[in-house]
Amino acid sequence: MLPKEVTIKYIAEKANVSIATVSNVINDKGRVSEKTAERVRSVIQQYQYQGNLAAKNLRTNKSYLFGVVVSVTQPERKLKDNPFYWELISGIEAEASGYEFSIVLKGIDSAEELSAFINQRNLDGVIIVGAEENSSFVKVAEESNIPAVYIDSYLEDVSLYQVRIDDKQGGAAAAKHLLQLGHRKVALLSGKLTYNSVNHFRWEGCKEELSAFDSYDESLLIETDTSAEGGYAAADDIIEKFPEITAVICFSDITALGLYKRLNEKGYEIPKDLSITGFDGVYFTNYMIPELTTIKQDVGKKGVTAVNLLFEQIKSNAWPVENRRISLPVYLVEGESTAPL
Amino acid sequence: MLPKEVTIKYIAEKANVSIATVSNVINDKGRVSEKTAERVRSVIQQYQYQGNLAAKNLRTNKSYLFGVVVSVTQPERKLKDNPFYWELISGIEAEASGYEFSIVLKGIDSAEELSAFINQRNLDGVIIVGAEENSSFVKVAEESNIPAVYIDSYLEDVSLYQVRIDDKQGGAAAAKHLLQLGHRKVALLSGKLTYNSVNHFRWEGCKEELSAFDSYDESLLIETDTSAEGGYAAADDIIEKFPEITAVICFSDITALGLYKRLNEKGYEIPKDLSITGFDGVYFTNYMIPELTTIKQDVGKKGVTAVNLLFEQIKSNAWPVENRRISLPVYLVEGESTAPL
DNA sequence: CTGAAAGCGCTTACAG
DNA sequence: CTGAAAGCGCTTACAG
Numbered sequence: 001m002l003p004k005e006v007t008i009k010y011i012a013e014k015a016n017v018s019i020a021t022v023s024n025v026i027n028d029k030g031r032v033s034e035k036t037a038e039r040v041r042s043v044i045q046q047y048q049y050q051g052n053l054a055a056k057n058l059r060t061n062k063s064y065l066f067g068v069v070v071s072v073t074q075p076e077r078k079l080k081d082n083p084f085y086w087e088l089i090s091g092i093e094a095e096a097s098g099y100e101f102s103i104v105l106k107g108i109d110s111a112e113e114l115s116a117f118i119n120q121r122n123l124d125g126v127i128i129v130g131a132e133e134n135s136s137f138v139k140v141a142e143e144s145n146i147p148a149v150y151i152d153s154y155l156e157d158v159s160l161y162q163v164r165i166d167d168k169q170g171g172a173a174a175a176k177h178l179l180q181l182g183h184r185k186v187a188l189l190s191g192k193l194t195y196n197s198v199n200h201f202r203w204e205g206c207k208e209e210l211s212a213f214d215s216y217d218e219s220l221l222i223e224t225d226t227s228a229e230g231g232y233a234a235a236d237d238i239i240e241k242f243p244e245i246t247a248v249i250c251f252s253d254i255t256a257l258g259l260y261k262r263l264n265e266k267g268y269e270i271p272k273d274l275s276i277t278g279f280d281g282v283y284f285t286n287y288m289i290p291e292l293t294t295i296k297q298d299v300g301k302k303g304v305t306a307v308n309l310l311f312e313q314i315k316s317n318a319w320p321v322e323n324r325r326i327s328l329p330v331y332l333v334e335g336e337s338t339a340p341l
Numbered sequence: 342m343l344p345k346e347v348t349i350k351y352i353a354e355k356a357n358v359s360i361a362t363v364s365n366v367i368n369d370k371g372r373v374s375e376k377t378a379e380r381v382r383s384v385i386q387q388y389q390y391q392g393n394l395a396a397k398n399l400r401t402n403k404s405y406l407f408g409v410v411v412s413v414t415q416p417e418r419k420l421k422d423n424p425f426y427w428e429l430i431s432g433i434e435a436e437a438s439g440y441e442f443s444i445v446l447k448g449i450d451s452a453e454e455l456s457a458f459i460n461q462r463n464l465d466g467v468i469i470v471g472a473e474e475n476s477s478f479v480k481v482a483e484e485s486n487i488p489a490v491y492i493d494s495y496l497e498d499v500s501l502y503q504v505r506i507d508d509k510q511g512g513a514a515a516a517k518h519l520l521q522l523g524h525r526k527v528a529l530l531s532g533k534l535t536y537n538s539v540n541h542f543r544w545e546g547c548k549e550e551l552s553a554f555d556s557y558d559e560s561l562l563i564e565t566d567t568s569a570e571g572g573y574a575a576a577d578d579i580i581e582k583f584p585e586i587t588a589v590i591c592f593s594d595i596t597a598l599g600l601y602k603r604l605n606e607k608g609y610e611i612p613k614d615l616s617i618t619g620f621d622g623v624y625f626t627n628y629m630i631p632e633l634t635t636i637k638q639d640v641g642k643k644g645v646t647a648v649n650l651l652f653e654q655i656k657s658n659a660w661p662v663e664n665r666r667i668s669l670p671v672y673l674v675e676g677e678s679t680a681p682l
Numbered sequence: 683c684t685g686a687a688a689g690c691g692c693t694t695a696c697a698g
Numbered sequence: 699c700t701g702a703a704a705g706c707g708c709t710t711a712c713a714g
Contacts, residue, residue, distance in 0.1 A: 007708085008709095017684075018684065018685040018686075019708080019709090020685055020687095020709080020710080021683090023708070024684090024709095030683085030684090031684085033684090048456075050456070050461050051708075052463065052706090052707050052708070053463070053708095054398035054463055054706090054707080054708090055690090055707035056708055056709080058395045058690045058691065058692085059689080059708050059710085060690085060708085061690080063395065077435055077438075078431050081427070081428075081624045083427070085427070086420065086426070089420070090419050090420040093446060094413075097448065102446075103445065104406075104443045104444065104446075105434060105446050106438070106443060106444075116391055122394070122395055257625065257628045258628060260630065261627075261628045264630045283422045284569070284625060287598045287599060289601065289605045346691090348690095348691060348692085349693095350691075358701085359701040360692080360693090360701085361693080361700075361701055364694085365700090368693080370694090371694090371700090372700085373699070374699060374700090377700080392691085393690090393691050395690090395691080395692090396691035397691080397692055398706090399691080399692070399705095399706045399707065399708085400692050400694085400706050401693065
């Protein structure tokens with residue numbers, strides 16, 4: 001004869017104590033005699049009491065909820081197909097779960113939506129992926145005054161917590177690798193090249209290295225959608241307009257996937273006719289044929305790190321400014337998609 | 342001079358009405374004169390009032406939260422790499438968002454965890470992927486007495502809401518296709534073949550069709566992990582132990598991906614040496630080389646449908662039992678990975 | 683060591 | 699049409 005809901009009041013009655021005492025036992029607070037505590041615990045056990053987080057939230061203003069905000073495709077309003085997101089969320093979810101926090105996944109298109117999301121849900125923190133400088137998302141997150149971590153966002157404000165990788169070095173590593181193999185005509189296949197985006201820094205890294213060999217050519221910089229479709233569509237540009245190209249640096253594995261496909265249709269062989277590098281090192285790169293040479297980052301760790309930075313903010317906002325930007329390492333993983341010229 | 346939190350009380354003061362009236366305006370309930378309502382609305386607008394869902398939840402017992410439960414790999418406790426999940430969640434998120442519901446994504450390994458998750462969060466509904474008959478997950482969901490929808494679960498209890506595809510027909514379609522092409526020695530590459538799993542039905546479909554041509558051979562049924570690694574690992578079995586095989590039906594695109602890789606390493610050509618089919622039709626199948634012939638399902642729609650079934654339960658539990666199981670269509674998409682023998 | 687009481691921000695009968 | 703009051707399930711001073 002369990003009641004419909006086992007509440008703290010119910011437990012208190014069964015254990016012959018006040019609800020205050022039950023609360024103290026649950027939260028290990030105040031002084032409670034071991035004898036009483038023991039009794040309360042056994043009643044909790046017996047009735048399988050599970051606290052009501054909404055009530056707790058209302059009282060303490062903590063929701064034990066982190067929001068994860070990703071942008072969505074327009075106009076379909078779908079999450080993007082890039083496995084990068086899934087690996088990221090996998091890391092976030094695993095780390096947050098370990099601390100009894102849950103993850104609310106939200107595709108957002110407008111600042112108002114973000115504001116409502118953060119405030120109505122009383123989120124304890126929010127992780128925002130790929131925010132741009134001066135974006136309304138950043139403003140909203142700052143105004144709402146909750147712990148926030150930006151992933152893959154190059155925001156100048158030093159007070160913001162950010163997790164990223166060394167994109168510039170990654171770009172440089174890819175370029176260096178191809179230069180060493182003798183390539184001098186290298187196309188760069190970038191996603192949208194907005195100011196201070198990850199693409200921007202990957203591009204800078206490439207540019208610096210290529211320039212050192214006098215091999216940087218602005219006309220070989222191609223912007224396309226960061227998707228398999230985008231890589232596929234860009235292939236024709238590359239092979240038709242610039243037949244002199246011998247290598248392509250893709251700023252994302254997913255564009256390399258599309259590029260592979262189109263090149264294959266056109267009868268090109270990789271790496272014989274064209275060397276190709278990717279970026280991210282998502283799981284499928286190991287299964288591409290030929291295996292993709294790529295700039296590997298630990299996407300899951302990015303998520304884990306973001307969660308930890310959220311916890312730092314919850315604990316205190318005194319975390320020194322110098323420690324608020326974390327840059328994770330990247331390294332070249334040599335596959336079979338690059339060859340000496 | 343906004344207060345730290347704009348509450349209903351604050352709005353009531355500014356609008357010179359009671360909080361009850363504010364509440365009525367917000368929820369379009371009770372009788373409020375248009376004049377008053379207008380005033381209240383403008384104050385809400387002015388102070389950008391955003392309700393507190395925790396308070397609302399406590400009072401109404403509705404959280405506007407749906408849980409999505411996926412199983413995790415052991416022992417790493419990671420979400421699985423299969424893009425199937427991402428596409429599914431994409432559909433769920435988009436549909437739920439349209440109704441102001443948010444999605445809590447949770448990797449779960451134990452029934453206790455699931456129970457705590459559902460009850461503490463006051464979830465309004467839960468979507469469970471791939472539950473097995475008699476699994477403790479199903480018991481927990483039933484006991485907790487909240488709307489639940491099972492995806493890709495063949496549960497016998499007719500009162501349960503389930504969304505799936507016609508797995509048997511899908512398996513049959515793959516087999517039929519290969520038989521038509523003249524194949525008679527066909528291996529089946531399945532994930533774990535537990536009773537009443539999707540794999541089980543895909544297998545049944547294959548078996549029936551193959552048997553009709555006297556071509557079913559139990560020894561050609563191979564179980565492996567549903568992952569690219571699983572497909573990769575199974576390849577050696579297939580080509581070494583059973584050189585007579587001319588085609589492989591993979592019960593998942595992701596295993597086909599791994600299989601492709603290993604076959605390529607071994608010098609096999611697809612479809613010349615071996616015809617291959619996949620299952621699911623996830624985005625990357627269009628980019629496999631050769632393009633994978635696969636049994637396509639609309640994964641996003643599966644998610645959308647599950648959310649709608651959740652809403653049906655919220656509205657009433659009187660939904661006729663016959664309508665509680667929804668089976669979505671599948672169809673063969675012919676790629677380039679299958680050829681006449 | 684223990685409990686009575688206030689209060690978090692809402693909604694919902696109910697009275698007027 | 700409008701508002702005072704109770705109450706959802708907790709936590710937290712505070713008093714004893």
